[in-house]
Amino acid sequence: MDGRRVLGRFWSGWRRGLGVRPVPEDAGFGTEARHQRQPRGSCQRSGPLGDQPFAGLLPKNLSREELVDALRAAVVDRKGTVLGRLYSAEKDRYGFCSQGRNGFLSNGRNGCQKINEQVTSGPLVTLNKPQGLPVTGKPGELTLFSVLPELSQSLGLREQELQVVRASGKESSGLVLLSSCPQTASRLQKYFTHARRAQRPTATYCAVTDGIPAASEGKIQAALKLEHIDGVNLTVPVKAPSRKDILEGVKKTLSHFRVVATGSGCALVQLQPLTVFSSQLQVHMVLQLCPVLGDHMYSARVGTVLGQRFLLPAENNKPQRQVLDEALLRRLHLTPSQAAQLPLHLHLHRLLLPGTRARDTPVELLAPLPPYFSRTLQCLGLRLQ
Secondary structure, three states: OOHHHHHHHHHOOOOOOOOEEEOOOOOOOOOOOOOOOOOOOOOOOOOHHHHOOOOOOOOOOOOHHHHHHHHHHOOEOOOOOEOOOOEEOOOOOOOOOOOOOOOEEEOOOOOEEEOOOOOOOOOEEEEEEOOOOOOOOOOOOOOOHHHHHHHHHHOOOOOOOOEEEEEOOOOOEEEEEEEOOHHHHHHHHHHHHHHHHOOOOOEEEEEEEEOOOOOOEEEEEEEEEEEEEOOEEEEEEEOOOOHHHHHOOOEEEEEEEEEEEEEOOEEEEEEEEOOOOOOHHHHHHHHOOOOEOOOOOOHHHEEEEOOEEEEOOHHHOOOOOOOOOHHHHHHHOOOHHHHOOOOOOEEEEEEEEOOOOOOOOOEEEEOOOOHHHHHHHHHHOOOOO
């Protein structure tokens, strides 16, 4: 079967424009999100999303060619508008590569100025990664990294292959920042590292949680470590870590969170990690007793007795399919077997990039939500503006 025909169903409703704009001067955490109530029962079984509750996921057993087609589709929308923003700054403070006639140049005041719609050159390309696609993996495994040579050729970048600068994890969806210039990639990675050290968030995730956090916003701090449990590497919290623990790989982690909207016992939450650790955001929300919807790895650590939630010992709880109550299943119009396949509702929605000069407004990249994520918001009466 033609790979493009197979992927047509996958990309239906997904390839909407990925926004690039300057950040408003008064922009803060979550300024682009609002809580707007929708009529109850607005999510119906009928219709394209109701018939395919998880539309937007990659089909199974993709070939390399089909995966390249899918990633190419994640870069260019239906109207031909470039989603991959080719961003550069000549002789700026970060030392990015200069750029030719094609692509986008940041001018500070107006954000990204569109120069040419064809993805033919330029040091940066942004795409909207589907959930379930690993960035890296074992030799022979089909990953984003493994098809970068073919993707580079598909985008007309023949001189140098793309490399990953910033990406959402396998189980999450959202923004991936690629570069065909090693110097640009290195400088941008230094920018992200410097921002983390200065506790300036550059990434904003959207998540739907099973449960509503007690506070409407705040910080989540936890020491985490990786532990090999029953053949699986799992992230485990560590209480009061010692100096020895830190030397042995325990890391103190920090995330900001803000509840944007609530409904049906769930919440739409924006998360801004200020540290980097495997499964950090999932574990942080579990510590709030509000696991991310579709978290089949860590949600079992939250127990319930007489309607009261509590944490179970992480070391004694193996990963298992997330269990949702009957009321929520009805609200989502899902059967228990469908809920067992529910994808993780964690999406890298926004990234900030530096302006050309030190005083320039940062450039904001926005990735639209996957169709299954939007369907869940509709079912729960939540809205991300």
